[in-house]
Amino acid sequence: MTYKILVLGDYGTGKTSLFQQFEKNIPGAERKLSIKLDLIEFTRKIEGEEIRIQLFDIPGRELTNEYRSKHYLGTHGAFIVFDICSPNSFRHAPFWIEELMNYNGFGKVPISLIGNKADLRATSQKTLNPIDAKEYVFRLNRSTQKQNVENHFNEISSKSGKGLGIIIDQLVTSIYKHRNAKT
Numbered sequence: 350m351t352y353k354i355l356v357l358g359d360y361g362t363g364k365t366s367l368f369q370q371f372e373k374n375i376p377g378a379e380r381k382l383s384i385k386l387d388l389i390e391f392t393r394k395i396e397g398e399e400i401r402i403q404l405f406d407i408p409g410r411e412l413t414n415e416y417r418s419k420h421y422l423g424t425h426g427a428f429i430v431f432d433i434c435s436p437n438s439f440r441h442a443p444f445w446i447e448e449l450m451n452y453n454g455f456g457k458v459p460i461s462l463i464g465n466k467a468d469l470r471a472t473s474q475k476t477l478n479p480i481d482a483k484e485y486v487f488r489l490n491r492s493t494q495k496q497n498v499e500n501h502f503n504e505i506s507s508k509s510g511k512g513l514g515i516i517i518d519q520l521v522t523s524i525y526k527h528r529n530a531k532t
C-alpha cells in the first residue's frame with residue numbers, strides 16, 4: 350500500500366525546510382529526482398503493516414488553478430503548514446484544506462496542521478496562540494468524525510527534525526484507520 354501525502358501551506362511557511370528534515374530524520378527516506386515537484390519516499394510500519402509513503406512538497410505560490418486538481422488527485426492526507434508568526438498563513442489553512450478535499454477524489458481525508466517556526470516564539474512579539482489552532486482542529490474533527498477522519502495539530506520548528514517520526518506516524522495511522530473503516 351502506498352499513501353500519497355502532500356505538504357501544503359502558504360508561501361514561506363517552511364514547507365521545503367520541513368520536507369528536508371524528513372529526508373534527514375526519517376530512516377530510509379530517499380529523495381527522488383523530479384523536475385516539477387520534490388518527492389521523498391520512505392516506509393513506516395503501522396499496526397504491523399508496511400506502508401510506503403510518498404511525500405510531495407508543493408510550492409505555496411506557484412500552484413495555479415489548473416495545476417491544483419492534478420497535484421491533489423489521489424492524495425490520502427496532507428500536512429498543512431502555517432508560520433506561527435504569520436496570522437495570515439494560519440487564516441489560510443482552511444483554504445488549503447478545502448481545496449484538498451475538493452480535488453483529491455476521495456472526499457474528506459486526514460490532515461495534520463503544523464504550526465512551524467516554533468523556535469521564534471522566544472524572540473518574536475506577535476506569535477499565534479496555539480489554543481486557536483487547537484480549537485480549529487477540534488472543530489474540524491467534529492465536522493469529519495462521521496467520515497472516520499481524524500485530524501491533528503502540532504507545533505514544530507523546521508530547524509530541527511525533532512518529533513517528525515511521531516508526527517508522520519500520527520497522520521499515517523489516521524489515514525490507515527480512515528481507509529480501513531471505509532472498506
Ligand SMILES: Nc1nc2c(ncn2[C@@H]2O[C@H](COP(=O)(O)OP(=O)(O)OP(=O)(O)O)[C@@H](O)[C@H]2O)c(=O)[nH]1
Pocket residue numbers: 358359360361362363364365366367407408409410465466467468469505506507508
Ligand atoms: N526560524 C525559523 N525559520 C524557518 C523555519 N522553517 C523555515 N524557516 C525559514 O523560512 C523561510 C521559508 O522557508 P521555506 O522552507 O523555503 O518555505 P516554503 O513554505 O517552502 O515556501 P514556498 O516554497 O515558497 O511556498 C526560509 O528562510 C527558512 O529558513 C523554522 O522552523 N524556524
Ligand SMILES: [Mg+2]
Pocket residue numbers: 364365366406407408409
Ligand atoms: Mg518551498
